[in-house]
Amino acid sequence: MLETGLKALRWLVKVQTSAAGAFRPVGSNGFYRRGQEPAQFDQQPIEAQATVAACIEAYHATGDMFWVAEGVRAFEWFLDETIWAALYDSTTGAVAMACTWIG
Numbered sequence: 001m002l003e004t005g006l007k008a009l010r011w012l013v014k015v016q017t018s019a020a021g022a023f024r025p026v027g028s029n030g031f032y033r034r035g036q037e038p039a040q041f042d043q044q045p046i047e048a049q050a051t052v053a054a055c056i057e058a059y060h061a062t063g064d065m066f067w068v069a070e071g072v073r074a075f076e077w078f079l080d081e082t083i084w085a086a087l088y089d090s091t092t093g094a095v096a097m098a099c100t101w102i103g
Contacts, residue, residue: 002061009054013070016051023048023077048077 018024025047055071058064 006058006062009058012051012054016047016074022080023051023074025051025077043077045078048074 016023016025025043051074052071055067055074059067059071
């Protein structure tokens with residue numbers, strides 16, 4: 001079961017990686033239909049948060065630092081300058097609940 005979960009998470013991490021190597025969650029404006037490209041627009045913070053959480057659990061299960069790096073990369077989405085609205089306030093720790101990716 002662990003191997004299947006890790007395999008699925010590796011696939012998801014790959015799908016959620018832009019050509020430039022940044023975390024890019026699949027947008028909710030079309031999602032990711034079989035045989036098509038993943039939607040780029042209407043990315044949701046919950047995707048980044050869920051990926052961070054999954055990577056933390058994968059690290060705890062395996063001790064593999066790959067998952068730490070992937071979790072950090074997913075969190076950095078909140079700091080991405082291609083998003084119009086600030087999604088993370090480092091002074092308060094507040095995180096926005098919705099946004100649209102425009103890059």
